[in-house]
Amino acid sequence: MIAWLNAHDPFPDTARAWGPDTDAPGLLAAGADLSLARLTNAYQQGIFPWFSDGQPILWWTPDPRMVLPVAEFKLSRSLRKAIARFRRTPGCEIRIDHAFDRVIEACASAPRDGQHGTWIVPAMQDAYKRWHAAGAVHSFETWVDGTLVGGLYGINLGRMYFGESMFAWRTDASKIALAALICFCRANGISLIDCQQRTPHLASLGARTWPRAEFEAHLKATVHLEPARVWAYDDSLWSHLDPSA
Numbered sequence: 001m002i003a004w005l006n007a008h009d010p011f012p013d014t015a016r017a018w019g020p021d022t023d024a025p026g027l028l029a030a031g032a033d034l035s036l037a038r039l040t041n042a043y044q045q046g047i048f049p050w051f052s053d054g055q056p057i058l059w060w061t062p063d064p065r066m067v068l069p070v071a072e073f074k075l076s077r078s079l080r081k082a083i084a085r086f087r088r089t090p091g092c093e094i095r096i097d098h099a100f101d102r103v104i105e106a107c108a109s110a111p112r113d114g115q116h117g118t119w120i121v122p123a124m125q126d127a128y129k130r131w132h133a134a135g136a137v138h139s140f141e142t143w144v145d146g147t148l149v150g151g152l153y154g155i156n157l158g159r160m161y162f163g164e165s166m167f168a169w170r171t172d173a174s175k176i177a178l179a180a181l182i183c184f185c186r187a188n189g190i191s192l193i194d195c196q197q198r199t200p201h202l203a204s205l206g207a208r209t210w211p212r213a214e215f216e217a218h219l220k221a222t223v224h225l226e227p228a229r230v231w232a233y234d235d236s237l238w239s240h241l242d243p244s245a
Helices: 036-044 077-088 100-108 122-133 173-187 200-204 212-222 235-240
Strands: 003-005 027-031 058-060 065-069 092-096 137-144 147-157 160-168 192-196 208-210
Touching: 036 122, 036 147, 065 212, 077 173, 077 235, 092 173, 100 122, 100 137, 100 147, 100 160, 122 137, 122 147, 137 173, 147 173, 160 173, 160 212, 173 192, 173 235, 192 212, 208 212
Parallel strands: 003 027, 160 192
Antiparallel strands: 027 058, 065 192, 065 208, 092 137, 137 147, 147 160
16 A cells, blocks of 8 residues: 555655556655645655546656766767757757746647656646746747747756656757757756656666665755756857767
8 A cells, every 4th residue: 555645744755665566666655735845845855746637646756767867968960960950040949948838738748658648637737837937847948930849848956957758849859958958957067867767768868777765865965955046048058068069
């Protein structure tokens, strides 16, 4: 049995999460709410909500954890060329937080690999829109000729970025947004991006698994630090990716 949380109950110890040989590896608890205080407390401990319509709020903390060390981002030859083409084409730009609501709604319409339907249910969208308005959730967006064509969103706590989801309406649009996020993280002292779940796509970009204990230790050292003060993208940030990009 998993713990059922009422409004003011703390999360159980993450060591109580279901193990890898169970039907729901990483499942820790159910219930509570999606208040900003609850979400902040959850992410500070490496816990996140993930549930479908008709289910209670389910809280997860997988072991191992998929993470993307910013220094290990894999810039493929094809993506390098795509970024170079993007940068020299008039009307192409990266924006941060320009159309957050549209980004999360687009991500909700594009389920993750191997899933049917979406986990970004209306209650989740509403909660993360409120969290964005409070300043902790940010979107990185790929724009072409004034049209949003791809992007991603995630949570920033201290010097940690928790990636949530991405979408693309044009080839490489989400990868370009991710590359921009990498540049921003390198410029602002963020060394790790949480990816939550293991997928071959993330692994191809440099993500790998960490033991939960190692991930939690990293969180304790980073989530309470001073966060980046300015969330805006300048073309000069591309220099943090690759001088030839």
